[in-house]
Structure formats: C-alpha cells, structure tokens
Amino acid sequence: DAKTTQPPSMDCAEGRAANLPCNHSTISGNEYVYWYRQIHSQGPQYIIHGLKNNETNEMASLIITEDRKSSTLILPHATLRDTAVYYCIVRGISGGGADGLTFGKGTHLIIQP
C-alpha cells in the first residue's frame, strides 16, 4: 500500500469547515483512500473512502485530486466533538491475504471554541 503524509497537527474554529490534507504521491490505480479518526481513549472510527471521484456522506466529504496524488477530508461544520486524530490510509483492495490497515501518525485536529 502507498505511503501517506499528513501534517502532525491542525487547529480549526468551532463551526468552521475543517480541511485535512493528505499526500499519497505513490498511489496506484487500484488503491483507495480511506479516512479513519480516533477520539481520545476510543478505537478508530471509519469516516469515508473513495477511489477517484469525490465522495460525501453524513460525516464528511472527500476530495481527491485528478492525478490522485493528494486528497482533502472536509468536515463542513466542525464541533468540539470532532477533536481527534485523523488517519489517511491508502489501501489496495485486490489480491489475496489479509494485511490489515497501515496507520501512520495521523493529524491531530483540535477544534477551538
């Protein structure tokens, strides 16, 4: 699976959109971009994933650049409960065997009141 690069930390004001960047310049054509988050003292929580097109669900939007070398997770109206570590993960879904998710250190997003 391709390596990802994320800023170690970011701040965002409550009520504003939080935009979390992720670089994955070595991503290959059959690899998806996944986002999970981990709130303190809890397990990671799935947020969203996508391949080429932009995706939106009830939690967030995922914008993937046309060359697929980077993406942005958008939390449209951040609340204090969105303070967490956000992990961007690139994962190939073809091939046999189980190799698990490869988590980096993620981005610690702090929502300021």
Place this chain on the structure above:
Amino acid sequence: ETGVTQSPTHLIKTRGQQVTLRCSSQSGHNTVSWYQQALGQGPQFIFQYYREEENGRGNFPPRFSGLQFPNYSSELNVNALELDDSALYLCASSLGVSKNEKLFFGSGTQLSVL
C-alpha cells in the same frame, strides 16, 4: 457505539507473564482483526481471523497468537510479556475479508507490563 466489545479495559502484568485479551465482534461480523497501538503511534496490524482460521499476519513474533470461536468472538494471547508490549490493544470486526470492508473497532484493552 460500534457493537465491538473488549475485555478487560485495563490490565497490569509483569514481564515474563502471559495475558489473554477478549473481543466480541459486532453482530453478523465474521472477521476479526487485532491491532497494537503504542503511545503516540498509530495502530499496527497484528493478525486477522476469518472462520476460526488466521488468514493474515503483520510483523509480530509467534508469541502473539489468537483464536476465533464459532460465534466469531476472538482472543489475543501474548506469551513471555516484554516491557515493550505495553500498549493499547484494539480489536476490529468486519462483515468479511474483502479489503474494501469497513472495520469497526472496539475501545481497546490498555495493557501495562511492569
């Protein structure tokens, strides 16, 4: 709430001892994977179980072993504990083994090895 429950929530052991951690998967999920998360790091994949068989393993030594039961619950066993085994151990369940499946994580077991 993900429906994945882990026990115990906290545990203290001494070096050289053995430990068993338990996980109940979300209803309907037949696949369980285990992760180790050291302080300040992201989770690291230990292994995955599907239909009571290990079908994938990360870079962990054989003293990390597991079981999956017919009801899809699972255990993680660690023998000959070392100080570096101190970590949060996370269990995740999913509907199947497809790499496109979303994982649902429990809140983990915090293991301290003294």
